[in-house]
Amino acid sequence: MKVLVIGGDGYCGWATALHLANKGYEVGILDNLIRRHWDAKLGVDTLTPIAPIQQRLQRWQDLTGKPIALYVGDINNYDFLIKSLRDFGPDSIVHFGEQRSAPYSMIDREHAVMTQTNNVVGTLNILFAMRDEFPDCHLVKLGTMGEYGTPNIDIEEGYIEIEHNGRKDTLPYPKQPGSFYHLSKVHDSHNIHFACKIWGLRATDLNQGIVYGVLTEETGMDELLVNRLDYDGVFGTALNRFCIQAAIGHPLTVYGKGGQTRGLLDIRDTVRCIEIAINNPAEPGNFRVFNQFTELFSVGDLAMMVKKAGSAMGMNVEIDHVDNPRVELEEHYFNAKNTKLLDLGLQPHFLSDSLLDSLLNFAVKYKHRVDHNEILPKVSWRR
């Protein structure tokens, strides 16, 4: 099976491309490398030193003899996109290629507009390319659990049965996203759903939770294959940030009360979920939604777990409650379903202490690269 990984130079995409290539899929990566440019403009960098994509791919080929095709360009450029698709001829498209930071999308008007344009137009271009030339291709699109927000009822996988004035229907689950980035994912979901309905396309929306960890079987094979690990206040996500903060002796930056609860998963489960989704494609005309996370934790729970694991390694880990730069509920009900991927065979990794240890060890190994000025949040949701 031929799989094109859009956004394959990024955190989830790189690990996924190597995993699929290792499993024998014919893999191509399409990426415009814009994420490296955004980092450079913000003056931030991944904790782990990542090689240029061409060097990464050359090393992968030398090690395994399994070449991965590379298309460097922007999916907002339809001409480039369609030519790349014609050249590669994918059976599945895995679409990670978006601006994925909530804080980045909240910097100012330009960043909000750029995020929504990049994400919504890129996905629309893919849908039109599929309609015109690849109608049987299966789109596996990375959505986010944040599309649902934090409603005071259980969160279903994409759809909810509603009874209203004596009539019943199964409808898309209500969306209450918490940033202009998360909103872009909702717009994508609506566009993909509509395209499946009117053109008979097949798509799976993977509403992924927060990903943690850095090692997968493949990225651990060689230093040149190392994955990126973001820790700064814009692109770093909660648990990855906490581990790096612990390693450098910075108090853990819990925003507000820390009762914000989210779904999380190990990056080793991300790559496996994608494999499961492409092996079990949606039917033509079907817009399928899977909630892709393995465990639920509050931000406060995460901080306590890092403190415990760090202390066991001899670190002095303090927890700070910093003023919350975001507008979000800090204590709320959160109970989301996640059975569809488990039913298809996902065997989750859990955030056990030993796993935290390995993430902490990684943070210690590269802590000399940390820029201490980039730890505290600088982007506010308020004006």
Ligand code: NAD
């Ligand atoms: P990332 O920033 O590390 O990678 C995204 C990649 O897409 C980058 O290499 C970037 O250069 C590329 N890209 C962006 N816009 C593009 C365009 N217009 N054309 C071509 N390439 C483009 O992000 P990530 O953490 O790997 O996230 C990947 C996807 O997974 C995103 O869609 C994100 O919303 C989703 N997701 C991520 C997480 C997480 O915790 N990292 C959680 C849930 C969902």
Ligand code: USQ
């Ligand atoms: N938080 C802290 N301290 C920090 C960083 C974050 O308390 O130092 C809190 C935030 O306030 C928030 C929660 O942790 O309540 C999660 O924040 P995050 O930055 O880890 O994750 P988020 O902004 O939601 O975005 C990340 C990815 C995004 C993906 C999303 C999945 O960047 O691409 O869509 O996780 S989800 O959270 O399920 O929507």
